[in-house]
Amino acid sequence: MLDKNLKICIVGLGLMGGSYAEALSSRGYEVGALARRSQTLDYAFQKGWITSGETEVTKEYIEKFDLFVFALYPHIFIEWIENYQQFFRPGTLITDVTGVKGSTVYKIQSILRPDVEFIAAHPMAGREKSGIEYADSGIFEAANYIVTPTEKNTEKAVAVCEELGRTLGFKSVSRLCPEKHDEMIGFLSQLTHCIAVSLMTCRDTDGFEKYTGDSFRDLTRIANINDEMWSELFLQNKEQLLKQMELFSGTFEKLKEAIENGDTEEMRALMRLSTERRKNFNREEGTKK
Amino acid sequence: MLDKNLKICIVGLGLMGGSYAEALSSRGYEVGALARRSQTLDYAFQKGWITSGETEVTKEYIEKFDLFVFALYPHIFIEWIENYQQFFRPGTLITDVTGVKGSTVYKIQSILRPDVEFIAAHPMAGREKSGIEYADSGIFEAANYIVTPTEKNTEKAVAVCEELGRTLGFKSVSRLCPEKHDEMIGFLSQLTHCIAVSLMTCRDTDGFEKYTGDSFRDLTRIANINDEMWSELFLQNKEQLLKQMELFSGTFEKLKEAIENGDTEEMRALMRLSTERRKNFNREEGTKK
Numbered sequence: 001m002l003d004k005n006l007k008i009c010i011v012g013l014g015l016m017g018g019s020y021a022e023a024l025s026s027r028g029y030e031v032g033a034l035a036r037r038s039q040t041l042d043y044a045f046q047k048g049w050i051t052s053g054e055t056e057v058t059k060e061y062i063e064k065f066d067l068f069v070f071a072l073y074p075h076i077f078i079e080w081i082e083n084y085q086q087f088f089r090p091g092t093l094i095t096d097v098t099g100v101k102g103s104t105v106y107k108i109q110s111i112l113r114p115d116v117e118f119i120a121a122h123p124m125a126g127r128e129k130s131g132i133e134y135a136d137s138g139i140f141e142a143a144n145y146i147v148t149p150t151e152k153n154t155e156k157a158v159a160v161c162e163e164l165g166r167t168l169g170f171k172s173v174s175r176l177c178p179e180k181h182d183e184m185i186g187f188l189s190q191l192t193h194c195i196a197v198s199l200m201t202c203r204d205t206d207g208f209e210k211y212t213g214d215s216f217r218d219l220t221r222i223a224n225i226n227d228e229m230w231s232e233l234f235l236q237n238k239e240q241l242l243k244q245m246e247l248f249s250g251t252f253e254k255l256k257e258a259i260e261n262g263d264t265e266e267m268r269a270l271m272r273l274s275t276e277r278r279k280n281f282n283r284e285e286g287t288k289k
Numbered sequence: 290m291l292d293k294n295l296k297i298c299i300v301g302l303g304l305m306g307g308s309y310a311e312a313l314s315s316r317g318y319e320v321g322a323l324a325r326r327s328q329t330l331d332y333a334f335q336k337g338w339i340t341s342g343e344t345e346v347t348k349e350y351i352e353k354f355d356l357f358v359f360a361l362y363p364h365i366f367i368e369w370i371e372n373y374q375q376f377f378r379p380g381t382l383i384t385d386v387t388g389v390k391g392s393t394v395y396k397i398q399s400i401l402r403p404d405v406e407f408i409a410a411h412p413m414a415g416r417e418k419s420g421i422e423y424a425d426s427g428i429f430e431a432a433n434y435i436v437t438p439t440e441k442n443t444e445k446a447v448a449v450c451e452e453l454g455r456t457l458g459f460k461s462v463s464r465l466c467p468e469k470h471d472e473m474i475g476f477l478s479q480l481t482h483c484i485a486v487s488l489m490t491c492r493d494t495d496g497f498e499k500y501t502g503d504s505f506r507d508l509t510r511i512a513n514i515n516d517e518m519w520s521e522l523f524l525q526n527k528e529q530l531l532k533q534m535e536l537f538s539g540t541f542e543k544l545k546e547a548i549e550n551g552d553t554e555e556m557r558a559l560m561r562l563s564t565e566r567r568k569n570f571n572r573e574e575g576t577k578k
Contacts, residue, residue, distance in 0.1 A: 227560035251491035271516035
């Protein structure tokens, strides 16, 4: 478990920052926060998730904390570091929740003061809603947490970051280099969002809800999407995402050809492979599939 | 509600036939069954879902019933009618659960005796398992049921078939012509299965379960697929399925181009449209999304 005496500041109290504040305060940590709007802070105070909070970034407030969690859009995170990093106390550790790594980790590490360390992490959890009013630390329970260290990181900082993941309640905590992380996320998360958006927009679906089964609902759940955040994440991981989209299109076309040609053996071979591979992604019995 | 005196025979006791037998017997109907294996009948007897059952098709058994539900693969359904329709009592009503309609409904109606009526229906429910041991009438509760009448059907038979859907517990019962049904199913169900299979097979995913969030799980739930049944259903609805696959590919490519060109406005426009349209497919609050 994370050292109980660590004073933790969450920067950005949206869905994810709010869920961090809830999880950490409920486990007895002293949590502070920086937010753009005072109403957001009021909400977190009322819930008992923070014991202090500011809308203005000041040296006096920043130097109270040992550990920072940045839960901001990638470009705002970089701007924040450029503008305010002089306020950190020497030895401060900072981490983040950003969904792409290659484009942010090296950038932040290259501009950051040498006496402050940035260890990046990606909590693989979320909801199709944004804003602190939807924050819920329960989303971490069955989820994965990935730490993405670089050569610039110390083993100590990586260990603290992993402890943070476990303290938040994630089911699995693992390590990947930023490049491998972005490949994974390009495939497992960004490609799936591209598919859902395409499926939901490729034709008029007015009135179709009377005729649908569960499969269309499942495949389009994430078609309800925060367009500002995801368009930024897509472009931050453009090269990998395009590569994954091409892998998918290639197989989709292969299946289409098999159907066109009435090639039952090819269709069935793909279906048997997909059935076999899907088994690795089953949750434990009794939980959500 | 369906007339309580109707004697109903289920032909084919798999996942769907078993679920019909469970639902109808629990609501007090006299249910019989034809199955290939006696073990299947034993299972249904033990559960109290049937009061009679046979593995051999005989005139003596067939003429006991007023209503038949065919829960067989399409080509086996057609063969059955060709081989045994002389055993039906005049005035018998038959229905089915087949997932494609254009290729079966007209065929069956054209070969069927004039004193027996076939009214087709598609219960839009299922599980990623097959066999009577996974039968569960609970799958009907939040699901849609579609009746697909043709000019050959009487209004009385359509009404009985709709009552059957309501008696089974479906949330919504509606009517579509076979062609419109197949377009809907091509898009809402078959295309989604093609996407799931392609996503699950387009690259090696060994070990990826540690890095995934819910979205990949949701999009590949149906990648666990009965290859024998679905390859047959795809070919039975080939023309419509290929049309829907092309609609999807076209939009997927459009999104891909927007990402390639860094066209944030185009990306966000597609995402806003998808978010807006997805709202119509939300379940009521408090139930599964």
